Amino acid sequence: MRIVSTNIGEPRIISHRGKEVKTGLFKFPVNESIFLGKEDVAKDHVIDRKHHGGADKACYLYSSDHYEYWKTIYPELDFTWGMFGENLTVEGLHEAEINIGDIFRIGETVVQATQPRQPCFKLESRFNDPMIIRKFVDSGFSGVYVRVLQNGFVKAGDLMEQVESKGSVSIQKVFEWIYASEYDPEVTKAINDPFIAASCRKDLLKRWETI
Numbered sequence: 421m422r423i424v425s426t427n428i429g430e431p432r433i434i435s436h437r438g439k440e441v442k443t444g445l446f447k448f449p450v451n452e453s454i455f456l457g458k459e460d461v462a463k464d465h466v467i468d469r470k471h472h473g474g475a476d477k478a479c480y481l482y483s484s485d486h487y488e489y490w491k492t493i494y495p496e497l498d499f500t501w502g503m504f505g506e507n508l509t510v511e512g513l514h515e516a517e518i519n520i521g522d523i524f525r526i527g528e529t530v531v532q533a534t535q536p537r538q539p540c541f542k543l544e545s546r547f548n549d550p551m552i553i554r555k556f557v558d559s560g561f562s563g564v565y566v567r568v569l570q571n572g573f574v575k576a577g578d579l580m581e582q583v584e585s586k587g588s589v590s591i592q593k594v595f596e597w598i599y600a601s602e603y604d605p606e607v608t609k610a611i612n613d614p615f616i617a618a619s620c621r622k623d624l625l626k627r628w629e630t631i
Contacts, residue, residue: 421580423526424484425509426454427502431465434545445542447502453575454507456529456568461507475567476534476617482506482563483513489559494547503546504537506563510580515562520594521586521615528572530583535620536562536595562595565617588613594620603628 429447433440444465455462456479466473482504491499501509508526515536522533539556549555556562589610597607598620610616611624 421510421512421524423508423574423576423578423580424511425449425501425576426452426574427507427509428454428461428464429502429505434542441542443542443545445505445546447505447507449501449509453527453573455571455573456507456526456531457571458568464507476619477565478568479508479531479566480506480537480563481508481510481513481566482537483515483561484509484511485513486559486561489561493555494549497547504543504563505546508574513564513580515560515564515592515595516590518564518591519586519588520591520610520613521588522582523569523584523586524566524580525583526580527574527578528570529568529574530570531566531568532615533564533591534567534615534617535565536591536598537565538562538598538620538623557595557599560592560595562591564591567617586613586615588615594624598623598627 427447428450429444431442431444432446433442458475459478460466460473461479487499518533520533524531539553543552544550594610607628611621
């Protein structure tokens with residue numbers, strides 16, 4: 421895997437159901453390395469701290485490989501790296517091949533996969549489509565949130581190399597379980613995984629607590 425773009429966002433005001441909402445979703449490529457800290461990416465803007473940033477979701481990665489899929493759905497849009505709010509656009513990243521807890525070295529950093537991205541309404545403004553949330557879920561292309569185990573700089577061209585596999589459930593499978601209509605007893609593997617993001621564990625428990 422290889423980093424093809426580093427992306428940073430400035431605060432932006434969007435309109436949602438008649439209300440003004442501030443967001444840091446609109447990220448664009450920068451021609452420089454970015455610093456991954458333990459809570460977030462330096463110089464980036466995380467507005468909604470309840471759902472983004474923090475130790476378990478310090479940085480968001482999305483695959484450049486998925487962009488062709490989206491371009492066929494939205495041929496009218498001018499796609500740039502960072503379209504999905506990712507700080508790192510990664511060539512060769514596939515959610516089915518990355519497990520919760522897996523550890524990777526990227527540039528100067530060491531990161532650990534913690535959960536898939538759960539899309540929020542703000543994507544509607546980026547894609548000018550109120551159905552983007554459903555389409556994002558149906559695609560299975562969630563991207564990956566990571567915790568930063570070792571701070572450092574990452575630049576375009578850096579390799580993303582796996583240094584440790586936990587052999588747990590995949591990011592893709594966890595994403596499916598969050599939105600599945602039928603219960604899969606295997607979901608307990610994710611709920612009990614010591615490396616899954618606390619918020620994701622909470623969402624899985626909430627989704628299936630009546631089972």
